[in-house]
Amino acid sequence: MIAFLLPAFLLGCSSKPSSSDVKEALSKQLVSQCKFAKISDVNLDEVIQPELSNSNKVVVKYSYELGVKVDGGYVDDLRRWEKSQEVKKQIGELYDKPGESKVLLDKWIHRERLPSNASNEEYEAEEVESRRLERLVEFERYERVKKFVGSTDGMFALGDDFGPPPAIKLIEKIKEPDFPTECIDYSQSTPFGLLHSTLRREGPVNAVNQYINGVSVKIAAEGVMLKTDAGWTFR
Structure with missing residues (x-):
């Protein structure tokens, strides 16, 4: 054995x-x-x-x-952040896109100037009109960006750190993952x-x-x- x-x-x-x-x-x-x-x-x-x-x-x-x-959570978070950066670029392009009020402002800027003998009231009226058109451009831009930001599925928000509308403070809600x-x-x-x-x-x-x-x-x-x-x- x-x-x-x-x-x-x-x-x-x-x-x-x-x-x-x-x-x-x-x-x-x-x-x-x-x-x-x-x-x-x-x-x-x-x-x-x-x-x-x-x-x-x-x-x-x-x-x-x-x-x-x-894989897993990190990649999911990274893809969402990358998407948010594409959206951020779109917001920037939308911000710079000229609207109707910008066209009016450009025409106003290139208008025929007042004669040298114009009165102070005429100069003041021009200044008021310039500020009005500039304000229109700002509000139009704000409303355009605000509407787009509202469609970003929470990726971005508008803050009021720079003051009330039309001041724009873009807040990024998606952070780049580590x-x-x-x-x-x-x-x-x-x-x-x-x-x-x-x-x-x-x-x-x-x-x-x-x-x-x-x-x-x-x-x-x-x-x-x-x-x-x-x-x-x-x-």
């Missing part, structure tokens, strides 16, 4: 890590730093035991695919650092857009693994 159990016992004593051990250790090391990171396609190429008396310490040569795709900062680290022990250094060798890097669209790279590496009560881990 003992003779049959011995080979199985010896087989069970193998202390070399497997590719799944490498994947689990990589996930603990990298994915824990960035919830958007993903480890896949892990291949264990070689396992070396540098110390014959210590089977709990090995050097592993391996390759894997590291991918990052930022990129998940836990993923931004140039250290070679982080997903971002590994991705960034690998992608830079291939060309220009726009990390934020690449993270959002999804990016992955193949990485070949070598490292020391230690066997603990919790399993194999990278040193």
